Amino acid sequence: MIDKNSPLPIYYQIQEMIRKKIETGEWNPGDMLPSERIFSEDFDVSRMTVRQAVTELANEGVLMREKGKGTFVAEPKIEQPLQGLTSFTEDMKARGLEPGSTLIQYQLRTAPRKAAEALQIKPETKVYEIKRVRLADDVPMAYETTFINRELAGDIPEDVENRSIYSFLEQEKGVKIVDGEQTFEASLANTEEAERLAIEEGAPVLLIQRITYLEDGSPLEYVKSAYRGDRYKFTINMPR
Amino acid sequence: MIDKNSPLPIYYQIQEMIRKKIETGEWNPGDMLPSERIFSEDFDVSRMTVRQAVTELANEGVLMREKGKGTFVAEPKIEQPLQGLTSFTEDMKARGLEPGSTLIQYQLRTAPRKAAEALQIKPETKVYEIKRVRLADDVPMAYETTFINRELAGDIPEDVENRSIYSFLEQEKGVKIVDGEQTFEASLANTEEAERLAIEEGAPVLLIQRITYLEDGSPLEYVKSAYRGDRYKFTINMPR
DNA sequence: TAACATTAATGGTATAGACAACTATATTTC
DNA sequence: GAAATATAGTTGTCTATACCATTAATGTTA
Numbered sequence: 001m002i003d004k005n006s007p008l009p010i011y012y013q014i015q016e017m018i019r020k021k022i023e024t025g026e027w028n029p030g031d032m033l034p035s036e037r038i039f040s041e042d043f044d045v046s047r048m049t050v051r052q053a054v055t056e057l058a059n060e061g062v063l064m065r066e067k068g069k070g071t072f073v074a075e076p077k078i079e080q081p082l083q084g085l086t087s088f089t090e091d092m093k094a095r096g097l098e099p100g101s102t103l104i105q106y107q108l109r110t111a112p113r114k115a116a117e118a119l120q121i122k123p124e125t126k127v128y129e130i131k132r133v134r135l136a137d138d139v140p141m142a143y144e145t146t147f148i149n150r151e152l153a154g155d156i157p158e159d160v161e162n163r164s165i166y167s168f169l170e171q172e173k174g175v176k177i178v179d180g181e182q183t184f185e186a187s188l189a190n191t192e193e194a195e196r197l198a199i200e201e202g203a204p205v206l207l208i209q210r211i212t213y214l215e216d217g218s219p220l221e222y223v224k225s226a227y228r229g230d231r232y233k234f235t236i237n238m239p240r
Numbered sequence: 241m242i243d244k245n246s247p248l249p250i251y252y253q254i255q256e257m258i259r260k261k262i263e264t265g266e267w268n269p270g271d272m273l274p275s276e277r278i279f280s281e282d283f284d285v286s287r288m289t290v291r292q293a294v295t296e297l298a299n300e301g302v303l304m305r306e307k308g309k310g311t312f313v314a315e316p317k318i319e320q321p322l323q324g325l326t327s328f329t330e331d332m333k334a335r336g337l338e339p340g341s342t343l344i345q346y347q348l349r350t351a352p353r354k355a356a357e358a359l360q361i362k363p364e365t366k367v368y369e370i371k372r373v374r375l376a377d378d379v380p381m382a383y384e385t386t387f388i389n390r391e392l393a394g395d396i397p398e399d400v401e402n403r404s405i406y407s408f409l410e411q412e413k414g415v416k417i418v419d420g421e422q423t424f425e426a427s428l429a430n431t432e433e434a435e436r437l438a439i440e441e442g443a444p445v446l447l448i449q450r451i452t453y454l455e456d457g458s459p460l461e462y463v464k465s466a467y468r469g470d471r472y473k474f475t476i477n478m479p480r
Numbered sequence: 481t482a483a484c485a486t487t488a489a490t491g492g493t494a495t496a497g498a499c500a501a502c503t504a505t506a507t508t509t510c
Numbered sequence: 511g512a513a514a515t516a517t518a519g520t521t522g523t524c525t526a527t528a529c530c531a532t533t534a535a536t537g538t539t540a
Contacts, residue, residue, distance in 0.1 A: 009522080009523060009524090010523080010524075011523075011524085035489075035490060035491080036490080036491070037489085037490085037491095045524080045525085046524060046525045046526065046527095047525095047526085047527095048288075048524070048525075048526085049523080049524060049525080051491090051492090052523085052524090054491095059299065065490095065491060065492090066490085066491075066532090066533085067490070067491050067492065067531070067532050067533075068489080068490050068491065068531075068532035068533035068534080069489095069490065069491080069532080069533060069534080070489090070490060070491075070533095071490090071491075181475065181476070182475070182476050183473050183474060183475045183476075184424045184446060184473070184474040184475075184476075185446060185469060185472065185473040185474065186426040186427065186444040186445055186446035186447075186467070186469035187426065187444050187469055188444050188469075202442075204426040204427050204428050204444055204445075205426055205444075206424060206425060206426035206446075207426075227426070229425060229426030229427055229428075232425065233423050233424070233425040234423060234424040234425065235421065235422070235423045236421070236422050236423075236424075236476070249492080249493060249494090250493080250494075251493075251494085275519075275520060275521085276520080276521070277519085277520085285494080285495085286494060286495045286496065286497095287495095287496085287497095288493095288494070288495075288496090289493080289494060289495080291521090291522095292493085292494090305521065305522090306502095306503090306520085306521075307501070307502055307503080307520075307521045307522065308501070308502035308503035308504080308519085308520050308521065308522095309502085309503060309504085309519095309520060309521080310503095310519090310520060310521075311520090311521080
């Protein structure tokens with residue numbers, strides 16, 4: 001099983017062997033591996049060589065080491081719940097709520113100053129401005145204004161209201177969104193926000209601004225949202 | 241420079257030493273490190289121990305190894321400014337503000353319900369409760385309550401007020417913090433928060449709760465913070 | 481029965497050494 | 511001068527061993 005004369009390093013052979021046993025289901029999540037000492041005896045290699053193989057797999061998260069106990073096959077990674085970017089649609093679904101949307105405004109216009117800045121474009125560039133009230137189980141949850149760079153996104157139909165813009169862009173346009181930058185700040189609802197969200201003026205709102213980027217780093221979209229402070233809490237996991 | 245009697249592993253000490261030399265600019269991107277043999281002779285440790293330190297840094301992308309040539313300081317990663325976890329101290333420094341802190345309360349007590357829940361411990365477990373007003377250029381910025389599981393963190397001196405708890409735990413205790421989970425929500429300042437932050441009652445505050453974990457996944461710390469809505473904006477980058 | 485102590489097994493850290501593979505430089509040879 | 515060769519220095523791989531810290535099971539004692 002291990003070929004000491006192979007040009008491939010021994011630790012690499014062991015590593016791939018372990019990987020295979022897990023992939024084929026011979027070893028399952030939670031199973032304990034043979035101890036490093038047993039391993040080294042069976043293959044007649046040094047324990048340090050075994051460790052080199054196991055260490056790399058442990059770093060990758062394929063294996064879990066526990067001092068005094070043993071080394072185990074790791075559970076397959078649970079999706080990072082709200083890790084990276086999620087659209088409002090996905091976000092609400094994940095919370096078990098039915099997402100909805102009411103279109104307030106939809107127009108193609110020249111970029112206002114803040115949007116041009118965020119999207120790194122000249123103010124005369126055309127952008128879509130889409131204002132929507134976002135609903136969760138038919139209750140207003142957020143008031144959202146989106147600016148999308150038309151040069152990058154192409155034409156967007158007016159009926160986006162009930163669809164996720166992200167999935168539309170990815171599926172129909174083949175535009176890949178890779179990462180984003182978000183800011184969070186607390187504020188009080190202004191008159192417009194209060195009206196759209198059916199809350200009192202001066203009630204707490206969570207202002208979230210997001211810029212999303214394409215693979216090549218160009219900014220595609222700038223979104224300003226006001227979330228109801230009494231109903232919305234943003235959760236995020238941050239791997240180191 | 242290397243203390244063989246320290247409870248911290250030698251490879252970890254070397255690792256942090258290298259990190260420091262890079263951070264302080266003593267070693268710059270592209271510079272070649274002393275060879276592993278030179279290193280091991282200088283510190284009078286085994287070359288394998290040096291390798292253990294270097295390997296981890298190479299995996300992180302801090303160092304670059306080239307067979308036959310040497311080990312070099314890697315080019316700095318293209319940003320992730322507020323990527324993962326940052327302490328208040330680091331956060332403010334990154335914004336060009338001078339972080340400060342006023343200790344309001346410091347006690348060892350049994351965990352209140354919410355803290356016990358967050359830290360996944362029994363209510364009778366002892367935790368540190370540390371209340372601090374966090375300052376930026378001597379202006380109150382946040383009112384923060386920290387609960388730390390004493391069983392995991394060990395003893396914490398009372399003078400943490402002017403230090404980063406994270407760096408204290410990492411450097412003095414060898415406790416490694418790997419990831420965290422944060423929630424953001426908007427609220428209005430209650431009486432206590434208003435007083436501590438020198439703002440009006442009912443002014444907007446950004447409530448941030450954070451749970452940080454150790455390498456093995458056990459929750460170390462639960463922090464509730466109220467940030468002044470008028471002065472603080474939280475920014476985060478999310479790689480996909 | 482319950483509490484404590486012992487023991488064996490595990491992964492974690494560290495040593496001292498060896499040879500291989502690769503790179504750059506210096507030296508020799510033509 | 512150019513090409514081949516040697517040489518020294520680097521990281522990569524591997525061995526055999528040792529002791530430590532943690533864990534779980536076992537045995538012992540009150």
